[in-house]
Amino acid sequence: MLQVISLLLENKPGALMRVTGLLTQRGYNIESLTVARTLDPELSRMTIVVDVEDNQRAQVIKQMNKLINVLQATDLTDSPAVCRELVLLRVRTPQESRTAVLKEAEIFGGRVADSSPEGFAIEVTGDPEKLNAFIDVMRSYGEIDVTRSGSLAIALEAKRLKLQPPVPTRAGRAEEKVSAS
């Protein structure tokens, strides 16, 4: 079953590789993955949709939480969350269908990003099912090209983020002891 995982992680080289490696080494196929910086530029937020057996879902979250660069891993599959995706679609359409295409795009809340004599480039956001329907409709008008962003998810309930405090190094501990005595 598809599992939706939200990760907050340090924006460091190799952090993405650790996350994907953890999934690929278990033979899981990643359906989609999005990642970008958060308000804090040192952190990234990642949304992963991955095909995992139900009984392994908790284990995957625990393994993610073990990664040094991961601050928080959350399973959003069954918890209150909003899931959205962006589609960029180019449709080649003859003159006579142009108006109809624009009408259809409007129904899906789409926005025309580019218009040319050959057709349109349209952007639509929504949940994955709505986007599938939009793509199907557009296909009926002519040849299409599609890029999807992959799911972005946000939990509706804030989960308390617990960060670990700094710790002294071995020499730091020794020096603390000296200054204390």
Add this chain to the structure above:
Amino acid sequence: MSTLMSGAQMLLECLAREGVDCIFGYPGGVTLPFYDVLYEHHIRHVLVRHEENAAFAAEGYARATGKVGVCCATSGPGATNLTTGLVDAMMDSIPIVALTGQVSSKLIGSDAFQEADTFGITRPCTKHNYLIKRLEDLPQIIHEAFYIAASGRPGPVLVDITKDVLQGQGHYAPVNSIHLPGYKVFTEGHTGQIRRAAQMVQEAERPLVYAGGGIIAAGAANELREFVELTDTPAVNTLMGLGGLPSDHPNFISMPGMHGSYAANMAMTHADLLIALGVRFDDRVTGRLAAFAPHAKVIHVDIDPAEVGKNRAPDVPIVGDVKRVLAKLNKLLAESEAKPSEKLSAARRAWWHRIREWKAEHPLQAVTSDTEIKPQHLMAEIDRLSGGQAIVTSDVGQHQMWAAQLLRFREPRLWINSGGLGSMGFGLPAAIGAQFARPDKLVFSIVGDGGFQMSIPELATVASYGLPIKIVVMNNGYLGMVRQWQTLFYNHRLSAVELDCFPDAEKLAAAYGFKGRTIEKPWELAPALEEAVKEPGPYLLNVRVSPLENVYPMVPAGGAINEMVLGPPQPAAVPAK
């Protein structure tokens, strides 16, 4: 206050501040700046003969002491050769830090000479890894590496350092604190769960302690001993946990699992409470998971939350340092005024009675023969000389299982073997690391004729440093464990397992300048081992044992652990009683 120094100097300064006294390594092109500083540094460098063995030696050092072991290698082949040792340390939760050189940062990605993607290759082989491309990051990262390796569930950390960083000059200021906001270490354990655990322990009729490598890693041997004595609970120690409870402790049964004793496996199967301490319900212990400890409730204490519930859902999960959790549990139990009912006391007595019966029915025995040396006989003789006090390292396979069954270990950190990964060629380099860590100790390296030939280059290291390691080759002329499986499960078709050419041990040892000998008669065994132990330097004893002996009991792969094959010629499985 800061001082101008090179990256290599900074690196050694940081290592010294982490208390490193010994590095196992092999130099190369990009680590030249590091070795140049090492030339006049007080930290000792041990030159091994293959990088894989540098990692194994660092593991041996760490396993013998609990301190972080350090190894280093150059870029490219040096780094790739380390990987088996890294995975080995990962599987057995051994704290090591591996330092590798990398080509200059400007050359990375250009297929430069001896370039390999060490950072990428070792990601799944390590608890964490780093690539340092900026000198100013170096001190912080080195201290982070040591902290990560040693804390929580220990493991290997690799730091890949580019040559320009090692050569560069910068201002060094000592780092006294590190910050890893996402690195969670759970130590205390949930108080409520510990209280529940205490109650379950008091109410159980057939409790059993199932203690593993976590006891050793946490230094919790005293707490474990206190627990079993306080509650008079019988205990099994896994392959990784041997020595966690002294082998001659009256509450110790033996090792459970695929080649565990009859009594240990029967106790697991019939217990009504498993107190699982620093274990991971490994397949070699549980056999068929669905049939494992079917009547038992489980208290599982482990520092790694991902281990709790991974293979067996516990009734009482406790995520914490097993030393601290046991200390709290012991305190609760000692202060408890609950007296066991007469019925419970009778049930406990009956439980102990059954365990003693199982022990007597099929004890682990040192089989001997008048004409040939039985491998079990060899282990018994080594045990006699060790008295449960020597450090014993092993590879993987039949010799490892016989040693685990028949050798006693009075303390933790004496039994050093490749448990999870099962690496051949581990025993000798691990013994080198252990002997450097514990020069006061008698060290036996018990290896098979297969694994020994994988680590033969290290005879030079042994000779060069005059390490008084007693290398005992249990030589049956086969890859014994593979042959055993071919015999039992592949219709005796012995495919590619015969090792028909073995060097003359006396000449081989002499070629390196120390003593060696081959024996094959049972009456030669005791005197030869005594001679080896008396010898002040290294000794290579090649013991020709009966070639077709198999390790029993054995739980066939996928079987339940009470369905043991107890001995040849393949008797019917013993049903659970």
